[in-house]
Amino acid sequence: MKSAAPSEKKYGFWNWGTGLAIAIVAGCLGIIFLVYTATTYEFQMVDSDYYEKEVEFNDKVLSIKNTDKLQDTLHFTMQNNHLIIEFPEDVIGKKVNGTLNFYCPVDAEKDFSMPLVFNDKNIVAVDASNMLATQYNISAQFTIDEERYYLEQVYMINK
Numbered sequence: 001m002k003s004a005a006p007s008e009k010k011y012g013f014w015n016w017g018t019g020l021a022i023a024i025v026a027g028c029l030g031i032i033f034l035v036y037t038a039t040t041y042e043f044q045m046v047d048s049d050y051y052e053k054e055v056e057f058n059d060k061v062l063s064i065k066n067t068d069k070l071q072d073t074l075h076f077t078m079q080n081n082h083l084i085i086e087f088p089e090d091v092i093g094k095k096v097n098g099t100l101n102f103y104c105p106v107d108a109e110k111d112f113s114m115p116l117v118f119n120d121k122n123i124v125a126v127d128a129s130n131m132l133a134t135q136y137n138i139s140a141q142f143t144i145d146e147e148r149y150y151l152e153q154v155y156m157i158n159k
Helices: 016-040 050-068
Strands: 075-079 082-086 096-103 112-115 123-127 135-144 147-156
Antiparallel strands (some): 075 082, 082 123, 096 135, 135 147
């Protein structure tokens, strides 16, 4: 009888044990890489003082709720190159302090703020000569008898 000759290995050192060891080492290296990138990633928050911004936002929400209690909203008209802003009749005869903010999305140089100064009863006149004929986001932040209000509206300036 013929004796069996030793069989030659087709794959050299490669067997299931080697493959398993390589897979485990590759997985461990992958996890180490993910941990390294996660710990060295420098993230930045939008605002470093986010807590104060949250408190301001809560105040703004309360101001908007107060504004919803008013009888009416702001009314805008253009007269003789002046933007006439008519406030609700709730402000007549009351102590009102506040500011108007005008935001021009087209040109940041045309953004401006002004204090609330009433002409007659509940009307504020704004000189529109320096304003562009475009859309403005107008926000009013004011207090009536120590209660805060906030109102935003979009108005298109037509000259």
